[in-house]
Amino acid sequence: DIVMTQTPLSLSVTPGQPASISCKSSQSLLHTNGKTHLYWYLQRPGQPPQLLIYEVSNRFSGVTERFSGSGSGTDFTLKISRVEAEDVGIYYCMQSRQLPRTFGQGTKVEIK
Amino acid sequence: EVQLVESGGGLVQPGGSLRLSCAASGFTFTSLDMNWVRQAPGKGLEWVSSITSTGSNMYYADSVKGRFTISRDNAKNSLYLQMNSLRAEDTALYYCARNGPTSEHEYWGPGTLVTVSS
Numbered sequence A: 001d002i003v004m005t006q007t008p009l010s011l012s013v014t015p016g017q018p019a020s021i022s023c024k025s026s027q028s029l030l031h032t033n034g035k036t037h038l039y040w041y042l043q044r045p046g047q048p049p050q051l052l053i054y055e056v057s058n059r060f061s062g063v064t065e066r067f068s069g070s071g072s073g074t075d076f077t078l079k080i081s082r083v084e085a086e087d088v089g090i091y092y093c094m095q096s097r098q099l100p101r102t103f104g105q106g107t108k109v110e111i112k
Numbered sequence B: 001e002v003q004l005v006e007s008g009g010g011l012v013q014p015g016g017s018l019r020l021s022c023a024a025s026g027f028t029f030t031s032l033d034m035n036w037v038r039q040a041p042g043k044g045l046e047w048v049s050s051i052t053s054t055g056s057n058m059y060y061a062d063s064v065k066g067r068f069t070i071s072r073d074n075a076k077n078s079l080y081l082q083m084n085s086l087r088a089e090d091t092a093l094y095y096c097a098r099n100g101p102t103s104e105h106e107y108w109g110p111g112t113l114v115t116v117s118s
Helices: none
Strands: A004-007 A010-013 A019-025 A038-043 A050-054 A067-072 A075-080 A089-095 A107-111 B003-007 B010-012 B018-025 B034-039 B045-051 B058-060 B068-073 B078-083 B092-098 B112-116
Touching: A004 A089, A010 A019, A019 A038, A019 A089, A019 A107, A038 A067, A050 A067, A075 A089, A089 B045, B003 B092, B018 B034, B018 B092, B018 B112, B034 B068, B034 B078, B045 B068, B045 B078, B058 B068
Parallel strands: A010 A107, B010 B112
Antiparallel strands: A004 A019, A019 A075, A038 A050, A038 A089, A067 A075, A089 A107, B003 B018, B018 B078, B034 B045, B034 B092, B045 B058, B068 B078, B092 B112
16 A cells, blocks of 8 residues: 655644645656556545645646645655645645555644 | 535534535536544544545545445435544544546535534
């Protein structure tokens, strides 16, 4: 199985400041189809997860431009340009390169 | 509007069975693959199972293989998870999640809670 490792596990951010979360996979997520199968999800308190980013850097429908994804191979980053109160929650990366789908441990983002 | 609503959760004894359902609306259910993902209390996300749009292919996590069965009824826009031989470690909030044409787990339901305890 592909192991997904996120750092940090928690983050406290001042509103208006940027934030960054790292996700590393134990194997390359680049598929022979040329796509890299890395996703980012946000789970707000008491809510189901919601898709933010697919295939490393593509924002899902309705997701604010404050969220951006980057990376390649085994190293990926989610950046929030200016953190707002609504960004509080747990962020998960997930790989769909192969079965079983696997998630990172989650990074809890709080507001200072 | 895409809607996914899970049901069927509850308290069950170890070794018991439960059938979860997910009612889908607001999109063409027959065209898209579907998934079950679970979250143990206070823990992270764990992929459980997936099924292709026609129901011809099913995939399972090793932790549930041989005990859980995913299925769908495209005429009823519904996804199911038959859970047998339940264990305490199966206790979790079970989410139904829809794939999209080019991405996975695009939309999630609110979840249904399964508690396995004597």
